[in-house]
Amino acid sequence: MKIGIIGLGLIGGSIALKLKEVNNKIIIYGFDQNTDSLDYSLKNNIIDKRFNPDSLIDFDYIFLAIPVESIKKQLKIILDKISKETLVIDLGSTKYQICNSVKTHNNRSNFLAAHPIAGTEFSGPLAAQKDLFNNKVMILCETENTNTSLLLSAIEIFKKLGMTIKTMDSLEHDKHIAYVSHLSHISSFMLGKTVMDKEDDEQTIYDMAGSGFESTVRLAKSSPEMWSSIFIENKKYIIESLEEYILNINNFKKLIEGGDQENLNTEMKKINGIREILKGIK
Amino acid sequence: MKIGIIGLGLIGGSIALKLKEVNNKIIIYGFDQNTDSLDYSLKNNIIDKRFNPDSLIDFDYIFLAIPVESIKKQLKIILDKISKETLVIDLGSTKYQICNSVKTHNNRSNFLAAHPIAGTEFSGPLAAQKDLFNNKVMILCETENTNTSLLLSAIEIFKKLGMTIKTMDSLEHDKHIAYVSHLSHISSFMLGKTVMDKEDDEQTIYDMAGSGFESTVRLAKSSPEMWSSIFIENKKYIIESLEEYILNINNFKKLIEGGDQENLNTEMKKINGIREILKGIK
Numbered sequence: 306m307k308i309g310i311i312g313l314g315l316i317g318g319s320i321a322l323k324l325k326e327v328n329n330k331i332i333i334y335g336f337d338q339n340t341d342s343l344d345y346s347l348k349n350n351i352i353d354k355r356f357n358p359d360s361l362i363d364f365d366y367i368f369l370a371i372p373v374e375s376i377k378k379q380l381k382i383i384l385d386k387i388s389k390e391t392l393v394i395d396l397g398s399t400k401y402q403i404c405n406s407v408k409t410h411n412n413r414s415n416f417l418a419a420h421p422i423a424g425t426e427f428s429g430p431l432a433a434q435k436d437l438f439n440n441k442v443m444i445l446c447e448t449e450n451t452n453t454s455l456l457l458s459a460i461e462i463f464k465k466l467g468m469t470i471k472t473m474d475s476l477e478h479d480k481h482i483a484y485v486s487h488l489s490h491i492s493s494f495m496l497g498k499t500v501m502d503k504e505d506d507e508q509t510i511y512d513m514a515g516s517g518f519e520s521t522v523r524l525a526k527s528s529p530e531m532w533s534s535i536f537i538e539n540k541k542y543i544i545e546s547l548e549e550y551i552l553n554i555n556n557f558k559k560l561i562e563g564g565d566q567e568n569l570n571t572e573m574k575k576i577n578g579i580r581e582i583l584k585g586i587k
Numbered sequence: 588m589k590i591g592i593i594g595l596g597l598i599g600g601s602i603a604l605k606l607k608e609v610n611n612k613i614i615i616y617g618f619d620q621n622t623d624s625l626d627y628s629l630k631n632n633i634i635d636k637r638f639n640p641d642s643l644i645d646f647d648y649i650f651l652a653i654p655v656e657s658i659k660k661q662l663k664i665i666l667d668k669i670s671k672e673t674l675v676i677d678l679g680s681t682k683y684q685i686c687n688s689v690k691t692h693n694n695r696s697n698f699l700a701a702h703p704i705a706g707t708e709f710s711g712p713l714a715a716q717k718d719l720f721n722n723k724v725m726i727l728c729e730t731e732n733t734n735t736s737l738l739l740s741a742i743e744i745f746k747k748l749g750m751t752i753k754t755m756d757s758l759e760h761d762k763h764i765a766y767v768s769h770l771s772h773i774s775s776f777m778l779g780k781t782v783m784d785k786e787d788d789e790q791t792i793y794d795m796a797g798s799g800f801e802s803t804v805r806l807a808k809s810s811p812e813m814w815s816s817i818f819i820e821n822k823k824y825i826i827e828s829l830e831e832y833i834l835n836i837n838n839f840k841k842l843i844e845g846g847d848q849e850n851l852n853t854e855m856k857k858i859n860g861i862r863e864i865l866k867g868i869k
Contacts, residue, residue, distance in 0.1 A: 573811035
């Protein structure tokens, strides 16, 4: 089996590592426009060979593990060139515009829109981990537009990566993910900014910040290029979620200003219900 | 040595556990207005005996590990009753108003204002851990107003808990801590609220939320009573930090609305500098 991976970062690198573990007959071809990432991946046996996306060979699967705006640019070009036996799978964090960009493409049925709910705040092939996808959810969108036998074979691969499969409409995906993922990245980046702007003296942050701050600000270490691309692609729902977030903060601020301990307690007790929800997150 | 602990939650319980480990001659007397917490602490040997704060005995140290508004109420009453040999130590997350409330008290020198930068999102004596304070920072405020020999003996105890000591002006403490701790609690509570309000279907949150969301929303599990008390006590600086936070979010939102990827990248790259700062947090 020949697999091409475009984008050798955290996601692309982790898929490569795991696939090689589950099937040592798989040959992994990798490409990254960052030559350091490509060289590192070859040297460390994350991939077996390099390839040029301009001259594709007869891959069984091509994974696109690049920023979402690049997926939109590359996907059409790649679908133009592939054979009927190849399935192209994108792994971006937004799905509607990507699906929409190829909805009338002749080879639409050779494409599968996927979003692995897995990641860390680190990026690049050094951050790749072979067990990144273990016990994680893979969301597949608009599967009715993918050739059934190619779809089923891809699901087998995701299961080998240790994943559970969920299917979802692409617009629904983008709307929900704005709240449960994209919003938390922005809240974390902005927390980091607010504290850094205020605290010129880094030593003060070291001394006074505990594990709570570290946990809340962790996502502010994430890749700017990846996230700016997502924020713009999913602008509509992200802005909606940000407006609700700001409204909630303003209301909470008013309760603090008014010294309204009773309503602060009531509000926070309700939010404590997140404990039960979080128990479900692996 | 006789030690009284008022408030047998995460902090009070953890101090009790560690003190008993480092010196088995210490007798720990505990009180909590929640009789379940008191009974649990006795039954599980977190404390040795119960005591009534209305009739204090000759303690060497009394720790106040209760919400900050309760500290303000109790501290004066306790200072009225103690002997010259007793040191009362409060462990609240705000310091200025507490220090101010006893600044002219006759026994002011028998009081030490302390803030351990340690905690988890869990509360109550079940959450107590004997190594909670290990390698953590203890901030002491206005130490010039504490009797020197009592102060030095308290520092010895904190070192036995595994802590590093920092001293700070109480107003400076409250200002900085609003940014590096209190703000992150509010951002996390409000993230939890925004997602829960939107996602009626909890299954969607389970399926789509990853470890990033979990990390960012972790503090939304914290105790409402403890935190409403802190938010109101440190209102001035918390509101200042919230206003800056909202301003930053609004500016970031405008960049997203305008599709300004270049400035989004520049902004996030700067914030990525938090990586180096976080390395310093234990």
